[in-house]
Amino acid sequence: MSEIPNSFTLDGQLVPFEPGQTILQAALAAGHYIPHLCSSPELKPHGSCKLCTVVVNGRHGSACTAHAMPGQDVQSDTPDLNGKRRLQVQMLFVEGNHFCPGCEKSGNCKLQAVAYDLEMLNPHFPHFFPQRPVDASHPDILLDRNRCIMCEQCVEASRDIDGKEVFGLAGRGLASHLVVNSPSGLLGDSALEAGDKAANICPVGAIVHKRVGYAKPIGARDYDTLGIRAQARAAAEGEGP
Amino acid sequence: MTVSVPAPHSGPAAGPRKLKVATASLSGCFGCHMSLLDLDERLLQLAELVEFDRSPITDIKHCGPCDVGLIEGSVCNSENVHVLREFRSHCKVLIAFGACAVAGGLPAMRNGLDVGDCLKEIYCDRVGPGGLIPNDRELPLLLDKVYPINEVVRVDYFIPGCPPSGDAIWKYLTDVIAGRMPRLEHPMLRYD
Numbered sequence: 001m002s003e004i005p006n007s008f009t010l011d012g013q014l015v016p017f018e019p020g021q022t023i024l025q026a027a028l029a030a031g032h033y034i035p036h037l038c039s040s041p042e043l044k045p046h047g048s049c050k051l052c053t054v055v056v057n058g059r060h061g062s063a064c065t066a067h068a069m070p071g072q073d074v075q076s077d078t079p080d081l082n083g084k085r086r087l088q089v090q091m092l093f094v095e096g097n098h099f100c101p102g103c104e105k106s107g108n109c110k111l112q113a114v115a116y117d118l119e120m121l122n123p124h125f126p127h128f129f130p131q132r133p134v135d136a137s138h139p140d141i142l143l144d145r146n147r148c149i150m151c152e153q154c155v156e157a158s159r160d161i162d163g164k165e166v167f168g169l170a171g172r173g174l175a176s177h178l179v180v181n182s183p184s185g186l187l188g189d190s191a192l193e194a195g196d197k198a199a200n201i202c203p204v205g206a207i208v209h210k211r212v213g214y215a216k217p218i219g220a221r222d223y224d225t226l227g228i229r230a231q232a233r234a235a236a237e238g239e240g241p
Numbered sequence: 242m243t244v245s246v247p248a249p250h251s252g253p254a255a256g257p258r259k260l261k262v263a264t265a266s267l268s269g270c271f272g273c274h275m276s277l278l279d280l281d282e283r284l285l286q287l288a289e290l291v292e293f294d295r296s297p298i299t300d301i302k303h304c305g306p307c308d309v310g311l312i313e314g315s316v317c318n319s320e321n322v323h324v325l326r327e328f329r330s331h332c333k334v335l336i337a338f339g340a341c342a343v344a345g346g347l348p349a350m351r352n353g354l355d356v357g358d359c360l361k362e363i364y365c366d367r368v369g370p371g372g373l374i375p376n377d378r379e380l381p382l383l384l385d386k387v388y389p390i391n392e393v394v395r396v397d398y399f400i401p402g403c404p405p406s407g408d409a410i411w412k413y414l415t416d417v418i419a420g421r422m423p424r425l426e427h428p429m430l431r432y433d
Contacts, residue, residue, distance in 0.1 A: 100432035101403030
């Protein structure tokens with residue numbers, strides 16, 4: 001009796017996986033990039049941004065939560081899916097206040113890197129220009145809700161890794177916003193410390209460290225020369241044999 | 242016996258018609274036009290392909306019928322709306338270039354503030370001469386919010402960047418002039 005090989009096809013290419021891996025984990029390990037924002041290798045996937053949506057055997061699903069199974073036919077890098085992903089990223093851009101030229105995270109920002117990868121040339125939709133408060137009360141960390149995309153990585157990291165539950169999401173729909181667990185609601189009165197995972201995991205410029213914003217000049221930053229897709233490929237090759 | 246050789250055809254009809262290009266800056270820092278000058282010697286190549294209508298390069302004040310219009314800057318006051326509508330009605334293809342035109346950019350950072358409060362703080366609350374908010378018929382009125390240009394008129398193409406590099410502008414313009422679907426990819430595609 002022959003064993004069924006642990007592999008699936010991603011856009012026609014064979015991708016091996018280990019039992020228990022999600023489609024996204026297996027794809028990234030093999031050097032195939034699937035755009036994603038709310039998923040991080042250190043956190044439990046929760047499939048909220050929907051950017052990693054792929055078509056598995058004809059059905060749509062989040063690659064970060066769907067388990068890899070032998071023989072799956074997964075479609076990801078298709079004009080249809082990339083077009084929808086671009087629309088999702090455009091909606092994220094107009095929903096907040098994402099002024100890349102004035103943001104210290106520019107060049108290190110995953111939202112921006114994904115938008116570059118999807119060749120987003122404009123935000124397409126009318127801007128909301130919402131009014132969101134900035135919290136500068138913490139001595140080392142700045143919380144700028146204008147740039148928050150509500151991916152919940154800080155919420156998860158604070159709860160599951162730091163064991164502090166500093167952050168949470170409150171409100172629903174358009175009124176959703178990041179809240180801080182402290183008597184005053186301010187970051188300065190919370191248990192957050194600069195070394196916490198929650199203070200270092202933000203994919204955008206919502207939670208940033210003070211006084212180091214421009215330590216690395218624009219032009220020499222994470223995604224300035226090598227795009228996020230090329231970096232995912234390089235990372236997989238670096239870890240390989 | 243003399244053979245008459247027909248004179249070579251000369252004059253404006255000799256080559257393909259030059260495209261007419263107009264450029265303007267709305268509310269912005271003029272950095273995108275500076276970046277346009279970063280085309281350097283390619284400006285000479287561009288001058289062979291296009292003819293400039295209204296532009297800071299020609300100092301023509303009003304735009305005539307054009308093939309391509311390049312707009313830098315966001316829509317911040319009534320004069321910007323006027324210029325932008327004039328461009329839209331005269332240009333076959335309108336291109337937003339730069340972060341301000343594409344997404345509002347830095348001028349749009351005032352959108353969280355009240356215009357009256359802004360004017361008061363700038364002109365009244367500071368030590369120095371004056372103390373009055375400028376109020377003259379010649380001055381265009383500020384809009385309540387700053388808008389990217391595609392929220393006021395229809396825009397055909399977008400070149401993001403603050404400013405877009407000379408290379409990005411060149412790639413995009415040559416694509417448009419050649420009649421190709423323009424395309425910008427990372428690392429030429431940048432928002433900062």
